[in-house]
Structure formats: structure tokens, C-alpha cells
Amino acid sequence: MQMKLLQKRIVKDGQIEAGNILKVDSFLNHQIDVSLLEEIGKEFHRQFAGQTVNKILTIEASGIAIACIAARYFQVPVVFAKKTRSLNIAGDVYTAKVESFTHKNTNDIIVSKKFLSPGDRILIVDDFLANGKAILGLAKLVEQAGATLVGAGVVIEKGFQDGGKRIREAGIDLHSLAIVEEMDTEHGIRFREETL
Amino acid sequence: MQMKLLQKRIVKDGQIEAGNILKVDSFLNHQIDVSLLEEIGKEFHRQFAGQTVNKILTIEASGIAIACIAARYFQVPVVFAKKTRSLNIAGDVYTAKVESFTHKNTNDIIVSKKFLSPGDRILIVDDFLANGKAILGLAKLVEQAGATLVGAGVVIEKGFQDGGKRIREAGIDLHSLAIVEEMDTEHGIRFREETL
Numbered sequence: 054m055q056m057k058l059l060q061k062r063i064v065k066d067g068q069i070e071a072g073n074i075l076k077v078d079s080f081l082n083h084q085i086d087v088s089l090l091e092e093i094g095k096e097f098h099r100q101f102a103g104q105t106v107n108k109i110l111t112i113e114a115s116g117i118a119i120a121c122i123a124a125r126y127f128q129v130p131v132v133f134a135k136k137t138r139s140l141n142i143a144g145d146v147y148t149a150k151v152e153s154f155t156h157k158n159t160n161d162i163i164v165s166k167k168f169l170s171p172g173d174r175i176l177i178v179d180d181f182l183a184n185g186k187a188i189l190g191l192a193k194l195v196e197q198a199g200a201t202l203v204g205a206g207v208v209i210e211k212g213f214q215d216g217g218k219r220i221r222e223a224g225i226d227l228h229s230l231a232i233v234e235e236m237d238t239e240h241g242i243r244f245r246e247e248t249l
Numbered sequence: 250m251q252m253k254l255l256q257k258r259i260v261k262d263g264q265i266e267a268g269n270i271l272k273v274d275s276f277l278n279h280q281i282d283v284s285l286l287e288e289i290g291k292e293f294h295r296q297f298a299g300q301t302v303n304k305i306l307t308i309e310a311s312g313i314a315i316a317c318i319a320a321r322y323f324q325v326p327v328v329f330a331k332k333t334r335s336l337n338i339a340g341d342v343y344t345a346k347v348e349s350f351t352h353k354n355t356n357d358i359i360v361s362k363k364f365l366s367p368g369d370r371i372l373i374v375d376d377f378l379a380n381g382k383a384i385l386g387l388a389k390l391v392e393q394a395g396a397t398l399v400g401a402g403v404v405i406e407k408g409f410q411d412g413g414k415r416i417r418e419a420g421i422d423l424h425s426l427a428i429v430e431e432m433d434t435e436h437g438i439r440f441r442e443e444t445l
Binding site: 078087131167 | 274275276279280281282283284286287309310311313314317318320321324325326327328329331360361363364
């Protein structure tokens with residue numbers, strides 16, 4: 054279920070830029086409004102209530118802020134995957150390839166094997182969902198570890214790209230707190246309508 | 250003033266590795282113990298009590314976790330500087346060069362001019378202080394913006410490297426929550442003794 058407070062903030066402070074870029078760097082991923090993140094963290098906790106989660110997994114850099122504040126409500130540790138372009142990765146890590154929509158490049162993402170185990174029940178969180186590659190990459194790390202993926206929580210889903218569809222079709226329980234269905238500089242932002 | 254709880258955790262879970270590396274990736278900068286970060290955030294708030302801080306500045310990636318949790322106690326937003334190796338930076342950013350001790354490379358760090366202003370009173374926080382380049386780089390961004398640097402809070406200072414000395418000599422009010430004076434695999438870790 055989407056979050057009205059967040060939708061309003063996106064409309065108020067988000068900037069639509071060429072190339073389907075939605076810039077929310079004044080409150081989410083460069084400057085960070087921590088009080089908004091607290092509401093986001095609470096909302097993820099509410100939406101995944103009744104599920105056992107013992108670790109939150111995210112990806113550097115801006116995912117870390119969301120994961121750490123959300124982790125307070127779940128009372129669990131955070132693990133963040135690191136991005137690297139180096140190929141000489143030691144053997145003691147789980148790894149996947151992730152193409153970035155924003156940066157138009159491919160990174161290896163890695164997590165040390167010490168921090169993901171078969172007994173773990175993982176919630177993935179991230180700031181943006183566009184083509185879904187980051188979350189699918191993180192899900193691969195969870196699978197490599199033999200851990201259980203409880204679901205994925207995303208702050209902003211770009212509903213006009215296919216990432217959300219891919220992730221839902223992969224059977225992942227995806228909760229997006231705002232789903233942008235359409236946006237352009239002339240008409241602004243339209244969020245996906247939901248039947249409750 | 251140093252923090253006993255943190256010192257104990259470093260002794261318990263930190264790993265000393267070749268090349269003066271102190272690995273704390275099980276609780277601080279890969280897997281993150283958010284409940285420890287809460288104690289760290291509270292302690293920074295106590296140590297900078299009485300000072301007006303309206304923004305916390307840090308650098309991606311692991312600084313973000315510490316900054317966001319600390320920001321809850323200060324009730325201020327966070328801004329994180331981004332690392333980039335690209336030279337084609339747009340003109341609307343403050344920028345400085347930072348050599349990384351851990352990664353043996355040099356990055357440009359950038360902050361959008363929108364998020365640092367002359368009226369700002371900035372607290373810098375980071376996870377590690379070794380050669381001091383990251384904090385001095387962040388201080389340069391604060392200076393470029395004409396903002397006031399209130400001080401710097403660091404989780405772990407490597408007291409046997411010269412970063413702490415440089416930063417204190419630059420007149421920055423530096424608070425390190427643990428200062429490792431000596432470490433080796435044989436004798437373990439000795440923290441700096443403080444006269445209270």
C-alpha cells in the first residue's frame with residue numbers, strides 16, 4: 054500500500070528531469086530527511102507485520118539510510134551489499150552483476166559470506182525501483198546463501214518501467230510506498246491507483 | 250571522551266589485519282549493528298551538547314549509517330558527499346579531492362550547492378579516521394559553502410596515524426569515540442589513555 058505522506062513529499066520536492074529521471078535528492082538520496090525516513094521505516098514494519106525478519110539487506114549508498122532507520126523498527130541488523138567494478142574479488146563473498154539505470158553501467162555487487170546464512174530471513178529495502186536489477190541482484194545473493202527472502206520494500210517504484218512487474222512475477226512480495234505511474238514536466242506526477 | 254561500550258565491542262569483534270587494517274565489518278561498515286549505532290548517536294549528541302548543529306555531513310558509504318542514526322538525536326537532516334572518479338562534474342557542486350587510506354586511490358567528493366549554505370552549522374561524522382583526508386575534504390566543502398563547521402565526530406580513530414593530529418591542529422573540535430593507540434595480532438588493541 055502506498056503512503057500518502059511520501060506521495061505528497063514527492064509532488065512537493067521531487068523534480069522531473071530528462072531521461073525519465075525523478076530527482077528526490079533534497080530528501081531521500083543526497084540530503085536526507087531523517088524524520089521522513091522514520092515514517093518510511095515504520096510503514097515498512099507495518100506492511101511486513103507478522104513476518105519474521107532477522108536481517109535487512111540493501112545496497113550502497115542511499116539504500117543504507119533507509120535500511121538503518123527501518124532496522125530500528127524491526128530491531129534487526131543491516132547488511133549492505135557493496136558495489137565494485139574490480140574483478141579480483143576474493144572467494145569468500147556472494148556476488149551478482151547489476152546494471153544501473155541511473156548510471157548506465159554495470160557493477161558487481163558483493164556481500165561477505167559471513168553475513169548471510171541459510172537460517173536468515175531477509176527483507177530487502179532500497180530507495181528506487183526502476184528496471185529491478187538491483188533488487189533482483191540482491192535476491193540472487195540471498196539465494197546463493199540459501200537464506201529465505203521474506204520480501205522487498207521500496208520507497209519509490211517507477212511504475213512505467215518493468216522492474217516491479219519482473220519482481221512480482223519472480224514471486225517476491227514487493228511493497229512500494231509510492232508508485233509513479235506517469236510523469237512529465239508538463240502534467241507532473243500521477244501515482245498508480247490502488248484498489249484497497 | 251571515548252566510549253567503553255564501543256571499545257569493548259572493538260576488542261570482541263574487531264579483526265586486526267596486515268597493513269594496519271582494523272576490520273569492524275561485522276558491526277560497523279558492512280553488517281551494521283543498529284542498536285550500537287543508537288548508542289553512538291546518543292554519545293555524539295551528548296558530546297556536542299550545547300552546540301547548535303542544523304545539519305550532519307558525512308561521506309558515502311558507511312558514514313551514512315552513522316550520520317542517519319545520529320541525526321535522530323540532533324533532529325536535523327543529513328547530507329552525504331558522493332565519491333566520484335569522473336572529472337566532468339557539473340558546476341553546481343562543491344568539490345574536494347580525497348585520498349583513501351583503505352582503497353589506495355583518490356576520489357573527488359562532491360556535494361550539491363543546494364544542500365550547504367552560509368547559514369549552516371555543520372557537524373561532520375564518519376566511521377574511521379586514519380590519515381584524516383576524508384574529514385579534511387568534507388571540511389573544505391563546508392568552507393567553500395561559507396558554512397560553520399561545529400566539529401567532527403568519529404567512531405574509530407587510528408591514533409597511530411596522523412589524521413587526528415592534523416584535524417586537531419586545523420582547529421577542528423574532534424571527538425573520537427574510540428582511539429586505537431596501538432594494535433597488533435599478538436598483543437591486540439591498546440586504546441589511548443585519557444585524563445578526564
